[in-house]
Amino acid sequence: MTLAGDSAGEAATGRLARPGWILGPLGDLVIFTGPVLAALALIAFAWSNGTLHREMPPWMFALLVVACDVAHVYATAFRVYLDPERFRARPGLYLGVPVACFAAGVIAYGISAAFFWRVLAYLAVWHFIRQQWGWVAFARAKAGEGQVDRRLDQMTIYAATVYPLLYWHTHLPREFSWFIEGDFARLPGALDVAAFAGHWAIMATFAARQFQRGVRGLGVNWAKVQIVATTWVAWYGGIVLLNSDIAFSALNVLSHGVPYLAVVWTIERRHVGERRAPLARFFEPRLAVLLLAVLVLIGYSEEWLWDALVWRDQPALFGRWSEGALPAALLGLVVPLLATPQATHYVLDGSLWKRRKHRDLDGFLEGRR
Template identity: 40%
Template sequence: MKPSVQPWLADPVKESFLILAPAFVPVAVVILFQDYFIQHQQVSAVWWVVLVLCIDVSHVYSTLFRLYWDRPTFSKYKNLLLIIPVASFGIGFLLHLYDAAIFWRILAYVAVFHFVRQQYGFMRLYSRKENNNIAVRILDGVSIYAATLYPLLYWHLHLTGSLSWFVSGDFISIPLQGWDTALKTIYVVIIIAYSAKELWQSYRRRAFNIPKNLIMAGTYLSWYVGIVMFEGDLIFTLLNVVAHGVPYMGLIWIYGEQKAQSTFSFSWRGVAIFSGVLFAFAYVEETIWDVLVWKDHVGVFPFLTSLAPLENPVLLSIVVPLLVLPQITHYVLDGFIWRFSKDSTARLSSR
């Protein structure tokens, strides 16, 4: 199959490093250094800075580049882009004021939906040139969802204190452990069905869709290893955050290059500015979290350490929804970010 036939969005090399590799490299690291990760189950301060601060929180702010700082796009969706944060804060305030545990549980499931949908979005982007019938499209969708939903169901069936999404107890327990065998059987059958379909299509077309199938394989691998194979907060965070956050920022970067090819390039200076802006926003946000709410990374945020955390329920119900507002807005707007073909100013759709 000629390289030009592959459904790359813009640049095969950049996409291989930024979108495809992040699902595989952390898994390889975990497998190669199992002893270390078995002995270090918790996320240390250093790992927290690298994974949470530099990737997880930072990638949320890449939405600014894609929707808020891109003038044509902001003008096109202005009302929506302003209404969503306002409405999200109002709902978050009421939920947190009513019950903080419910607030975090709902936020966790919204985040899960966002993570799951991202993999579906990438799969669709890389299959956009395939002229598939509805049965094949359904099997593709079922397969990418199975890659994430089976490990999530396993997590719900085997809740432990070693894993949580945001806070301890944010996932509900599903007391159906007897379903393990049935669920795993369905999972394996879906993998076999998808693999057989891809082999047949590749033979019939004399072409193999490399990026689409690497997205599929990487999703199965990272979610299964991170949740089912190993049970530890550090391993889960490493695989989950890198496989999600790096491709997201990579896609935003590629989009930016396509829209401003003469002034926006993947140079060291460009990377430094892009990464620096995201990190600065993330650091400011997490500083406020640590000073006013958590008090768990004093070494990373040595500011106002003598200040007591907020305890007033009304103030907390204002501050916490404000601090998670970038995340909520990012989650809600996620669907718009993937629709390159709907954006008249984007160039990716012409590829």
């Protein structure tokens, strides 16, 4: 997620024009800090029963991967493919991206399966990092912040996310991977030494700047601070401090998927409801659970296909399959096809949250509900 069009309301006075909360103080606490606390609780539970460094149990796979990670991908459909007005605005883009993603996937898999997964992993990394900057940009726009701190904010989010990834690349192998073992390239350990100092210097500068703003009466955008802090905990904690697949997955998936689902639901509730579109009923508060259930069902269906046709490693969730794998030529079509929804989500998400292209974001960012 990225957001273009920060407000310049702060530029004249140097003070925040209004609070920067995206959903409000309580709402932001729930969607940003809540997932991190939930992930830490799962980590503590796994540590207490001695399973933190073991394979993820089926119930946790269902919770993290099916109900959150895969389900949130399909929330994109409500911003594009199930919204006739928005789809008609840019049909070439919305039809062309999945076709292009599938074609590129077939080409990449034709080179090698390892190359395909490496390309998809780095595309996912780019998407995950940019979403965190998108949240900060939302909080900046909500607060009417100008450009004075924008570069520092951006550097801070990249320091909080890129350094842990660099650490990962310089400390392979780890107990976890993004998609499959070996999808990240190994980098020289010397890079970590230099980046470590830069990481802490940028984080300290950001903290000092917030303190300075508070002392000078300029106002601290606590929404932005919360996003930066929870991003750091999720990425540094899940990648650098804890060498565990359960820890990485819990922190990475929940801190990414939960805010996305919550913000999409909030924006679409207003946007669809205003136009009395057929989908408006899905965004009524009393039907929020139904909407989530639909997304989870779609997520389960996709993972069932992955398990039946490719992985065959979750018999407790999806049943047992025959041992024989699909022919390599068929896998070269099936794997890119199954990966197309998430690749489409990664690519389209860079466009769906640009304010100059989606004016329905204006009311949301200006505080109107």
